[in-house]
Structure formats: C-alpha cells, structure tokens
Amino acid sequence: MNDADFDTVEDDIVSHRSDSLPVLPYLFVALECDRPTAGGARYSLDGVHEVVVGRGTSRVATYERSGSATRLLVRLPGRSMSSTHAKIVRTDHGWMLEDTRSTNGSFVNGKKVVKSLLGDRDVIELGHTLFVLREALATPRDTPRILDVRAEDLEDAAPSTLLPKLGADLLDLKRFAKSTLPMILLGKSGTGKEVVARAIHDMSGRKGLFVAVNCGALSPNLVESQLFGHTKGAFSGASRDELGFIRSAQGGTLLLDEIGDLPLAAQPALLRVLQENEVTPVGSARPVRTDVRVLGATHQPLRKLTAKNEFRGDLFARLDGHRLYLPELDNRREDLGLILGNVLRRQGAVSGLRASPAAGMSLLSRRWPFNIRQLVQCMHRALILANGDVIQAEHVAPNTDAPDDDDSPENRSGSSRPLSPEDAALKEQLVHELTTHRGNVSAVAQAMGKARAQIARWMKRFAIDPNEFRS
Numbered sequence: 001m002n003d004a005d006f007d008t009v010e011d012d013i014v015s016h017r018s019d020s021l022p023v024l025p026y027l028f029v030a031l032e033c034d035r036p037t038a039g040g041a042r043y044s045l046d047g048v049h050e051v052v053v054g055r056g057t058s059r060v061a062t063y064e065r066s067g068s069a070t071r072l073l074v075r076l077p078g079r080s081m082s083s084t085h086a087k088i089v090r091t092d093h094g095w096m097l098e099d100t101r102s103t104n105g106s107f108v109n110g111k112k113v114v115k116s117l118l119g120d121r122d123v124i125e126l127g128h129t130l131f132v133l134r135e136a137l138a139t140p141r142d143t144p145r146i147l148d149v150r151a152e153d154l155e156d157a158a159p160s161t162l163l164p165k166l167g168a169d170l171l172d173l174k175r176f177a178k179s180t181l182p183m184i185l186l187g188k189s190g191t192g193k194e195v196v197a198r199a200i201h202d203m204s205g206r207k208g209l210f211v212a213v214n215c216g217a218l219s220p221n222l223v224e225s226q227l228f229g230h231t232k233g234a235f236s237g238a239s240r241d242e243l244g245f246i247r248s249a250q251g252g253t254l255l256l257d258e259i260g261d262l263p264l265a266a267q268p269a270l271l272r273v274l275q276e277n278e279v280t281p282v283g284s285a286r287p288v289r290t291d292v293r294v295l296g297a298t299h300q301p302l303r304k305l306t307a308k309n310e311f312r313g314d315l316f317a318r319l320d321g322h323r324l325y326l327p328e329l330d331n332r333r334e335d336l337g338l339i340l341g342n343v344l345r346r347q348g349a350v351s352g353l354r355a356s357p358a359a360g361m362s363l364l365s366r367r368w369p370f371n372i373r374q375l376v377q378c379m380h381r382a383l384i385l386a387n388g389d390v391i392q393a394e395h396v397a398p399n400t401d402a403p404d405d406d407d408s409p410e411n412r413s414g415s416s417r418p419l420s421p422e423d424a425a426l427k428e429q430l431v432h433e434l435t436t437h438r439g440n441v442s443a444v445a446q447a448m449g450k451a452r453a454q455i456a457r458w459m460k461r462f463a464i465d466p467n468e469f470r471s
Contacts, residue, residue: 081127208252234283
C-alpha cells in the first residue's frame, strides 16, 4: 500500500487490520435500561439455529445442543421481561424475531412487532433491554463465544469493548504496555485516546508521572523550551531552570497529543530523545539522560503527512512501534452499555438508577459526531434533569435551543456517518458482485451465499441502486 492510499486517519491502520479474518454473526446486550451501569454482553451466533430470550435472576447465557441443532438461551433480570419473551430464529432469509406472547411485547428499531425479519445493526427491545444484531463481524482466532463485561469488570484500568477485533487489539495493548516501545494512538477527537494512554501508563508499572502535552497548543517560538526545558538566562525571560515536559515525565510516560501538529523545527530534537534517550535543554551544551516512554496520539494520517514533507518520516518510523486505532462512537454502538456504565459511575450515579427504553433507544440511534466526549456531557446533563428519577428520552435529547450541524436533516438521516471497516469491506464486495453480475440481485445473492432480501437490505443501507449496474 502506497502513501497516496492513506486518505483518512482510519486508513493509517488498514495495514494493521487482517481482512482475512472470518466474519461471524453476533447478538449484543447493548444496554439494560433498568440497570444502565450493568455493562453489556456479546454472544456468538456461529452455528446457532435459535436464540431464546427470557427472564432470569441474573444475566446469563448458555448453549444447548440437541442433535445437529444448537440453541442459545439468554436470561436477563427484570419484571418487564417475560419468562420466555422472544425467539430469534435462523431462516433461509436471515434472522427472524418472533415474539412468544410476551406481556410487554417485542420491538425492532422502536416498532412493535410479532414477527420480523432482522437486518444488520437492528436494535431489538425485549423487556427493558436493548440488543443489537450484527450479521458479520471480523473475528480473530481464539475469540470466546460469550463475553460478559459486568460493572465490577469495568473497574480495571484497561479500556474494554465487546467488539471482537477491537477486543483483540486491546488485549495486545496490555502486552505492549509493559514494554518501552513507542506507540501511536489513532482516532478522531473524543474517541478516548488520552484515556487509553493513561491506561497504558497504569498498566506499565512505571513509577514516574503521566504527562500529557497538546502539541497543537505549544508556542511556535517556545516549543523546544517547553518540551526539552531550558537553563536560567537561555533567553529573555528565562529567570530559572525549567525541566520541560519530557524531563517532567522522567521514569513515566509522555503523551504527545495531536503530534501531527508538532512544528517541524522541534522534530529532530524529539527524534534524538527517542533514539539516544537524552535531551539537551535550551541554553545548555550538555545532554541529560532520560527514561521516558513516549506515546503519540493524533486524528491525522501521519503517513500522508510524511509523504507531503509535513512530518518527518524518520520520526514517524521511530514512533511507529505499535498502532492502535480507536473507532468513533457511531461505530461502537454495541459498546454503549460498557461506556455508559463507566461514564455514569464516574459521575456518581446511584446503583438503582434507571433509564426508560425510549431514552436507551435515543442513545443508540442518535449520531455522536464528538464521540465519547459528547456522550459524557449528555449524561451529565441527563442526571441533572432526571434529579434522581428515571432518565427519560427528553433528558438525553440533543440541545435544540441553538440548532447546529449535529441537528441538521442530513446528519439526522445518518447519510454522512462514516462506514466501519467491516461495512466498507462489505460495500466494496457488494459493488464488485453487482458489477460482475450486471445488477442481477438474485445472482449476487447466490454468489454471496445470502438471501435476496438480505442483499436488498444491504443495497438500501448503502444507498446502492442496482439499475446503475445494468447498462
């Protein structure tokens, strides 16, 4: 892959993904509205013929085998859940939800149903619990069939996810944390890069401080002094010796946030810090030994910047010991329960806190252009408005006093939402098959081993018109 291929920050991690991984179907417990701090769960549907969801004393799932058929039993607490609430059955046309005469009904994407064919990313409401169906997620080897992350598990310093591929990446993170290998954290603003960097520092066992520096906020005229320190009298106004950010992190971890904005003039000296483990303060001719773990974070495609000579290639190579890409919140909706549980507990939410299913649906269906940072503010506001009572849909609704880009019709429709890596690969495969078969949807369905109705759903989701391929 050449430099011209890196058009976005997500492209910078393409080489880290493995497109050869198998893709498997999953059912996620995205949010228990009666227990919004309870985390979430993931259940593999590989080889499963039927899922039965009903009430239990705790959240638990088991696989049962009868002859050649495998059934997944999912139990969740809550009076709103019937003892046997609904079934999700594998059919020739895809997964079918069947309500089993439950007391409170079953809903798909907010609409009450008795029987409904499900599509990828559909939100299923059973009782006061919200599930998300994913038809095909890249799944690394040795991924457990069941993953249940409860509230007590969220106390761990390491970030958590229910997504199989991201989970494998975070597991690698634990291994790399104890090394001194530099790392680059990629992702858009608000995706949690600094949170992950702090977790790396905590897991590393390093005794020094964690020091975070926003490279975009460094003064162009004083950047070397701010990073590397200076001696008294080194320049006008230098009234005393200063350690600088790097030596302040001695024995610890230095996060260079927005490292793509680091001025070119300061980059050679930073490269020396990484190569030689020493820093020379401004005004001094004598280098000082350092022991600092350096992490870089950015929303920019560094490889593309190096191709344009806007970032030093040798510095990029030195920083690029390991990369982690953090997806946007819009592409991590399955993790809403995990993230929400962490956010609410950090904001002092009581254990008995509840949210209405309408509020949960609002959180799962709305866009989050500013990612986790925006969710944190939303929930802080919701807790104030709820005032100890149930969080309602109006408590989590976007601010509408001053309309902004987030509330525009285009964004509400979701048309500008970026595709996840899995969706981008699926869309590419779909377009390829439509081109090969000249828009014949039945032939595409046969080639992809899917029902024609599923191909139609995918074309609708990606706004693909098969007529364009029939000329």
